[in-house]
Amino acid sequence: MTASEEAFLKPRALRPGATLGVISPASTPKRELVERGLAELQAAGYQTKLGKYAFGGGPLYYAGTLGERLEDMHAAFADDTVDGIICTRGGWGSAELLPYLDKDLVRSNPKAFIGYSDHSSLHTWLQNEAKLITFYAPMVASDFARDNGVDRASWQNTFEGASEWSLDGNDGLRALQPGLSEGNLLGGCISILAAGLGTPFAPHFPGSILFLEDIGTKPYQWDRMLLHLRYSGRLDGVTGIVFGDMAQCVSPEEEDLLERAILHGLRGFPGPVAIGLRCGHVDGANRTLPLGVRVRLDLTDAKNPRLSFLEAAVSV
Template sequence: MTRTNGLVRPPALGRGARLAVVSPASTPKRELVERGLAELQALGYEVVLAPHALENGPLYYAGGLQDRVKDLHTAFADRKIDGIVCTRGGWGSAELLPHLDAELIRANPKAFIGYSDHTSIHSWLQNEANLTSFYAPMVAADFARDEGVDLKSWRHTFDGDSGWLLGAADGLRVLQPGAADGELRGGCISILAAGLGTQYAPVLRDCVLFLEDIGTKPYQWDRLLLHLRYAGRLEGVRGIVFGDMNQCVEPEEQEMLERAILHGLRGFEGPVAIGLRCGHVSAPNITLPLGVPVRLDLTDAVNPQIHFPEAAVRA
């Protein structure tokens, strides 16, 4: 197994790779899943829908707890499956964490792809299974949308490219200049904050932190950042990248949100960017490999960059 900065890299996902489609959280709409599956097949992937991926379980869950755990374990254990992609987020992934088999997953490293509620699984995979994972488009949420997926970053990531960049064309803007190197971590800030005080709290040492969310107002961003700071989770952070805030506030509130973020980060000396179109976006969704080394260079306001010097997957 090949490692990147301490974490295991899963195999690449080239044309013909077989993807298991799972729903660790909420039940997706069947028609959106079918549309997303067709798009993945058009891109050259084989797709296998997990038994409970469309199930209407208790409350809003895609099956019961053990059903969702079984689907995920089966996808990791099946040698014919090359990668795992989620249908949607919602709520429910955190329920799985005490029941996940780290030994099984470490023995079968594969790309786990999803965002939003699956932030908790990403943190668990990094901390417990020592595995790189991917904050990236989902079947019903993105592949089902017209131009819902940023194929350039998807291909750079899963083809195993190194030396690629994200920048101003991807929405990146400078809030606080500077440069930093570190391992990329993070995800949905409300899910990260919910893990504080538990054994599943995010580990954020020597990292560049990516944060995004949906429906989160300026005062809530301020509060969540204060929560992370009081919990000591920003002490090992070298730089921060915030996502596209168009799903959080209206354009006229953007300035207030940025001021709230900088207020919440007062005293933080590293570089800070905002606007990256990853996660909850209405534009093509960018793929971010988590657990890989990156360089965040915000020394030039016109040309901000996130540089990925190493491949996130192995050939």
Template sequence: MRTLLKPTPLAPGATLAIVSPASTPKPDRVQQGIQALEALGYKTRLYPNALNKGPLYFAGDRAERLADLHAAFADPEIDAIICTRGGWGSAELLPHLDLEMIRANPKPFLGYSDHTSLHTYLLKSLGLVTFYAPMVAADFARRNGYDQASWTHALTGSDPWSLTATDGLRTLRPGTATGQIVGGCLSIYTESMGTPYAPNVYAPDLPNFPTILFLEDIGTKPYQWDRYLLHLRFAGHLATAQAIVFGDMSQNIAPGNPEDLAFLEAVLLNNLRDFQGPIAIGLRSGHVDAPNITLPLGIQAQLDTSDPDNPRLTYLESAVQP
């Protein structure tokens, strides 16, 4: 396991760069999100290509999206980088990232969904701790769209801190395990397998390290969850996983249909019948319609479901520099 590169804490009055590495956001939603962030005391800077329309569904062409991301990392006046929305497009940027410039300018990078590819590659290539976190148009534009407690703990340096049943966490299999928390959006994470940008947590000829795997998605049917998990297992990716935490599944089932949720949980447990570690589900991070929880990726955590009625995911170290 490489030495982690931790960004600086997010201080009151920090300046946030607003970028769109993937798809075009709705301008009115971006403005609503900016107003919410500024009401929290942050300064914001909307980057030149963040609202671009096209080509296709992208927020500008690859060069424009890359230019904004690079400029935000390089600018010493920017304290953190937050994405407007996900969609599709971040993976196009991976071969063109200026990794040495980013290494020299570590700062919090925040987003989820499609940005899983950036989280994964920045951790793999630099050891950079990033944040699976609320986005401007997707969450801060919503009333009560972000979870204040986890945002504060993750970005200001609380050590340790926990997520519990009040954050949606439920037990699927009891146990206790510790590891480096990795993961993100199931489809994006899994589709990196077999590419140079896949998470580097298992290699037969290299020392391996234990992980806690976090997975969530939207609009993914039970058989697709089954297929993606089987792919991860066949790729050797579960060999180092000590525990698995699934996100909130409400965006993957018919609204108000508990039978669908029960069926999906049965699919997950059947797929993971040979997996020995603890399993939890329901964590409200990523694609949610509730206050979105901020999860640091890359640092050590412990999942404890030994008391099935009181599951707890505890971060064992700070995600930012002391």
């Protein structure tokens, strides 16, 4: 049974006063950025608890050895004083943890897991193996350390348990292909998701609305990875697709080419397709997306595109 076919576990809400465990499952973050991001989280009312290896110092570009990064992630789930888990940054390395993650530990201690980019492999594992709602959302060094790096409205709606809210054109959403669909929101960084195909940790999206974004990815590469997803059958049963803000992938002059390449890669896809959602690799305020919740993508009116969240992402 795949993640989209079974009810997801909802972690508890993260209101001001909650304690966030801070870990680095992938690359080494810059200490000054982590400290700046922690100060911003604390100013927002959260307590923070650093993982033993959160500041890095591992081999190559990793924040720690495989064992050290795994230890920090397991410790954060096991710690009763930690209400949710947030990553410092992405980079590369999360996929190394997948064969060793403790499914029973996670299911016994369902907590918000917050991160994006390279952590798409962890989102996929947590959804497929632990059936846990996860959060493609701002990270400590990557976003909380930046001026205007976090969209507060979507963060609060998500983590404080709003049952109905939406993202629209003010969040960058634009229609590429009209339509109306519903499904569980899944997805993440397309290059990480595509890299998982053919492994025991491949993503599954049937019945979902799929969110896809990336950084530094050229139009032909989007076309190629979408074709890979199609050939693998991973787009079968997907009811709608939302692409992220492409400013980190192409210049404004290449935007039209990129959109045509995406539609070429999706030729024959019957559902609605949107683009431009400012979530993940963005320059400005990063939107929070709860993955696993029921959503509606309404692109029937191109002037009023809307991604509506139909249930609370957390238990309140």
